[in-house]
Amino acid sequence: VDPSVLEDMEKLEETFKGIKDRFRLINRIGEGTFSTVYKAEDLLYEHYDNDWDIEEKENKWTSPPLKKQRRIGMDALADMDEYAQQRRRPKYVAIKKIYVTSSPSRILNELDLLNDLRGFDSVCPLITAFRHTDQVVAVLPYFRHTDFREYFRKMTVDDMQIYFRSLFTALAAVHSKGIIHRDIKPTNFLYEPDKRRGVLVDFGLAEREDGPDMKPCLCGEGVTERRRRVTNSVAAQTGPIGGYPKNDSRPSRRANRAGTRGFRAPEVLFKCTDQSSKIDIWSAGVILLTILSRRFPFFNSADDVEAMIEIATIFGVKRMKQCALLHGTVFETNIPTIGDRGFLLEKIILWSTCRNDGGKGGSEIPLDAKEKLAVRFLERCFELDPNKRISAEEALEHEFLKKKEE
Ligand code: ADP
Ligand code: MG
Numbered sequence: 023v024d025p026s027v028l029e030d031m032e033k034l035e036e037t038f039k040g041i042k043d044r045f046r047l048i049n050r051i052g053e054g055t056f057s058t059v060y061k062a063e064d065l066l067y068e069h070y071d072n073d074w075d076i077e078e079k080e081n082k083w084t085s086p087p088l089k090k091q092r093r094i095g096m097d098a099l100a101d102m103d104e105y106a107q108q109r110r111r112p113k114y115v116a117i118k119k120i121y122v123t124s125s126p127s128r129i130l131n132e133l134d135l136l137n138d139l140r141g142f143d144s145v146c147p148l149i150t151a152f153r154h155t156d157q158v159v160a161v162l163p164y165f166r167h168t169d170f171r172e173y174f175r176k177m178t179v180d181d182m183q184i185y186f187r188s189l190f191t192a193l194a195a196v197h198s199k200g201i202i203h204r205d206i207k208p209t210n211f212l213y214e215p216d217k218r219r220g221v222l223v224d225f226g227l228a229e230r231e232d233g234p235d236m237k238p239c240l241c242g243e244g245v246t247e248r249r250r251r252v253t254n255s256v257a258a259q260t261g262p263i264g265g266y267p268k269n270d271s272r273p274s275r276r277a278n279r280a281g282t283r284g285f286r287a288p289e290v291l292f293k294c295t296d297q298s299s300k301i302d303i304w305s306a307g308v309i310l311l312t313i314l315s316r317r318f319p320f321f322n323s324a325d326d327v328e329a330m331i332e333i334a335t336i337f338g339v340k341r342m343k344q345c346a347l348l349h350g351t352v353f354e355t356n357i358p359t360i361g362d363r364g365f366l367l368e369k370i371i372l373w374s375t376c377r378n379d380g381g382k383g384g385s386e387i388p389l390d391a392k393e394k395l396a397v398r399f400l401e402r403c404f405e406l407d408p409n410k411r412i413s414a415e416e417a418l419e420h421e422f423l424k425k426k427e428e
Contacts (some may be wrong), residue, residue: 023049031060034119037154045117045161056226059165060117067113115149115162120226122156128226129158135201136160137226144192146212146221165221170208173215174313179392182313184218187423189306192222193414197299198229204278206305207285208312218220227280237295239409240350252347275351284308284321288333288342289408291326292349300408303417307403310368314396315374331357337406338364345406367404368397395422
C-alpha cells in the first residue's frame, strides 16, 4: 500500500473513532472529484453471518439482535442496519468518504436516494452511513469489477448484449423510482465480465425527476405552439448574424448541467429545464458507441459548445436545428465540417475501427447482422428528441437486449 494512502487511512480512523473495531481498511480503490473510496474488511462479518444462518434456517426475515451490532461511538446519519434483513452481510465493503466540499444537502440527497433504491440487485445498496461533524462516510458492499479499459476493446456483440442488459436493468429500476442518475459512464457501472453482471454506483449527482429545479420546457408542448414561441423570441429576431450580441441583457438560461463531459445528452447541452430520465439513456448510448467504435473516450470536448459541435458533426445541422427548436432555442453554425445531414452511425463505426478505407474503392469489411442490430439499438438511444428516445423498460424488450427464448 502506498505510504500516502496509509496516511489517509490513518486520518480516517482518527476522525471516525471506533471505526477500527468494525472495519479493517485495506486500500484505496477510487478517488474522484467528490469522494475517496477505500476497500475494507467487515470485522463483524462472522457475527452477522452466523446470525443470518440461524435466521435463514428458521426462515425469519428479521435482523440480528441489536446488541451485537455494536454501534460505533458517533452520530449515525442514517443507520441502515436493517439491511441485514435482506441478505448476507458482505465480508468486504467499500467505504466512501464524501468530501466536505460537497454541500450537506448534496450528501443527504445521495444517501436518501440510495436508501430509496434498496432491494434492487442491480444498484449497489447502502449498508450504513456515519457522520462526524462535517465528515460523512457511506458503507457499501464491495463489488469486484474490472477496469472498463481492460475489456471494452475485446467485447463481442454477445458480450455487449450481456453488459447492456445488466446496465439497462439497473436503469429501469432507478427510473421506476422516478430517479435520474445523471452520471452514467463506465466508472459508475461496476462490471465484472466473468460474472456477467454489474452494479450501478455513485448517486452523487442523481435527482428526482420531479425535483425542485424542474421548470416547464417547451419540449413538452405541441410543435405549432413551440414554433410560434421560438419565432417570436428575441433570439430568433436578433439572429446570429454578426456573431453573438455584445450587450446581451437577456437573462441567461439556467438548467442542471451536472454530469460528465462527453456523456451529456443534447437536451442538457441546450439547457432544457425539465430534463427526464432519458438523459441516462443517451449516456448509456455513448458507452455503446465507445465499445462499437473501440475509442475511449469517444467524445472529447472541453466544454458544452464543443460537445454540441461533436454531436452536430454526427447528426448534422438539420436535426440539431430541430432539436434546438424543441427546447425553445436556435442552433446556428458556420463551421464548414458540420454538414447538413451528418453521418450514419454505421459509417462512423467502420471508420473508427479502420474497416473502411475512406471510400477509395478498396476493401471494406461491412457490419454483420448482429452489429447492425446493435447500431439499430444505438439509434434508439441517440434519438435527439428525448420524448422519442427509448426508455430503459422498452430497451429491455428491444431485439438487441431481449433474452432469447430457449
Ligand atoms: P465519485 O463520486 O468520487 O465518482 P464513486 O461512488 O463513483 O465516487 O466511487 C469512485 C470509484 O470507487 C468507482 O469508480 C469504483 O472504482 C470504486 N467504488 C465505488 N463503490 C464501490 C463498491 N461498492 N465496490 C467496489 N468499488 C467501488
Ligand atoms: Mg463516480
